[in-house]
Amino acid sequence: MHTAPPDTEPVNRTQPTAGAARAGRALPQVAAALVVVLLLLVVVRLPWAGDLGMHAATIQRLSHDLFHPGNPLVDADTPSPYYSPWMLVLGAVAKVTGLSVFMVLRLGALVALTLLVTGVWRYVRTLSAHRAAPALALLSLLFLWGPVLFTWSGFLGLNSLALTVSYPSVLALGLTFHFWAWVTRAVREETAWGRWLWLGGLWALILLCHQFTGVVASLGALAMVIAARPARPVLLRLAAALALGVVLLWLWPYYDFFSLFSAGADLEAIHRPLYGQLAERFGLVLLGALALVLRFRRDRWDPLVLFFVLGVLMFAAGGLTGHYSWGRALPAALIPAQLAAAVETVAAGRRAVRLGWACVLGAALLVGAWTQVGTLGYVTGRGALPSVVAAKYRTPWVGYHWITPWVKYGDVVMARTMPARQIPAYGPYTVAPGYPDVFLPDAGRREAAVERYFAGATPSSERAGILREYDVRWVVGPDGLAGPGLRKVTAGPDDQVLYRVVR
Known part of the structure; x- marks a missing residue:
C-alpha cells in the first residue's frame, strides 16, 4: 500500500x-x-440633518467672541451647554484661520x-x-x-x-x-x-x-x-x-x-x-x-x-x-x-x-x-x-445658503422652527430658538411670538409690533406672506421666500 x-x-x-x-x-x-x-x-x-446647524452656529459665535459668545441661536446674552471645550477649540480654529x-x-x-x-x-x-x-x-x-x-x-x-x-x-x-x-x-x-x-x-x-x-x-x-x-x-x-x-x-x-x-x-x-x-x-x-x-x-x-x-x-x-x-x-x-x-x-x-x-x-x-x-x-x-x-436613502436638508448674499452676521430673522434650526449656522439669529434652550428664560414667549406672527388671523399691527420688539430685519416664510413693511428679495427651495423688513 x-x-x-x-x-x-x-x-x-x-x-x-x-x-x-x-x-x-x-x-x-x-x-x-x-x-x-x-x-x-x-x-x-457633510450631509446636513438634525443638530448640525446648532453646532455650526456655536462655532460662529465663538469665532466672533471666544469669551462672551452669547446665545448661539437668538440675540440674547445667555450661556449655553453647547459651549463645550471641543467647540471652544473649533471656534478658536475658525477665528485664527478664517475657515x-x-x-x-x-x-x-x-x-x-x-x-x-x-x-x-x-x-x-x-x-x-x-x-x-x-x-x-x-x-x-x-x-x-x-x-x-x-x-x-x-x-x-x-x-x-x-x-x-x-x-x-x-x-x-x-x-x-x-x-x-x-x-x-x-x-x-x-x-x-x-x-x-x-x-x-x-x-x-x-x-x-x-x-x-x-x-x-x-x-x-x-x-x-x-x-x-x-x-x-x-x-x-x-x-x-x-x-x-x-x-x-x-x-x-x-x-x-x-x-x-x-x-x-x-x-x-x-x-x-x-x-x-x-x-x-x-x-x-x-x-x-x-x-x-x-x-x-x-x-x-x-x-x-x-x-x-x-x-x-x-x-x-x-x-x-x-x-x-x-x-x-x-x-x-x-x-x-x-x-x-x-x-x-x-x-x-x-x-x-x-x-x-x-x-x-x-x-x-x-x-x-x-x-x-x-x-x-x-x-x-x-x-x-x-x-x-x-428607496432606503433619506435626503439631507438643503440648508439656507441662498439667503446669505443679503442676510448678514447678527441680523435677526423671523422664521418657523425648521428654518430656525439652520439659519443661525450662517451667522444670523432667529426670533425663537429651533431647539429647546434651558438657559433662555423667555424661550416660551419667543416661540409664542413666532406662532402669532405666522398665524393667518393675526392683525397687521400686531405683526409689525413683533418685528419691532425683536428688531427683526428679515422674514423667511411662504410666498405671498401678507403684511405691510415686507419686500420680497429672493425665493428659495420649497416655495420659501426671503422678505426684507422695510420700516
Missing part, C-alpha cells in the same frame, strides 16, 4: 486550515477599513472619527487579544441594530454616525472608548496618582463635551471598577479622580453644568420616542444579549455584563418614571451587548462553536448593513444608487 512521505500529509492538512484562519481574520478587517473609508468620504460631503464653520466642522469630524476608531481598537484589546476582534467590534457597533433604521446623536449606527460625525457627541464617544481602556488598565495595575488625576480630567471633558455620552462613559467606568474589585489604595485614587472631575465641571465658565439636572419638560418630550419600536430598532442586539449570558456563566463579575445591567436599569427607570431623557443612556446597554457579540465570535471554545457564532453574527451584520445601505447616498447622491438602495 502506498504511503505519502512523512512531511507531505501534515502540510496538506494544515495549509487550508491556516489559510482559512487568515482569511477569517482578514475579512472583518477589510470590511471595517471599507466602512471607515466610506465615513471619510461622508465627511467630505468657514463648515470646513472647521469637517476638520473636527476627522479628529472625532480618528479618536473613535482608535478608541474602539484600544478598548477591545482589553477584552480580547485576537487580531480580528477590534474590526469585528467596530462592525458590530455600526451594524448590529435592527431592521428599522434608527438615527440619533450619541448612537453608533452607521447612518447615525454619517449624519452626526461632526457633532461633539462623536468626539465624546471616541474619548469614552479611550477612557474605558485607561480605566480598565488602571484598576488592574498599581497606577500612579497622576494617571488617575488625568482620568478625572478626561471624565470631566467627556461630560462637558456631550452630557449624555458622559453618562454612558460613567456607567461603563463604574462597571469596570466593580468588575475589578480594586483594593483600598486604588479606591482612594479613584475618589481623588472623581473629586478633580467634579471641580473641573464646577469651574467651567461657559455654562453651569450642574443646573442641567433641573432641565425642563421639553427635554423629556423630545426623548420620549426613544422608548418606541425597541424590537424593530434594536432587535439584532439580542445576539449580543445571548453572548452576555454566556460571559456571565463564565464570570459573574464580567465588566460587559455589569455595564449592560447598569444601562438597562437606567433606561428602564427613565421609562417608568417619565424621565425620558434618561433614554439617552441606552448606548450603555447596546455597546456592551454589541461588543460581547463580536468578542464571543473569536473567544468561544471549540472551532465549531466559533464558526457557528461567526455565521450568525455575519448574517446579523448583513441584515443591519442592508437596513443602513442608504448611507451610501451621502457619498454618491441618490441618482447613482440602484433603485432598491435609493
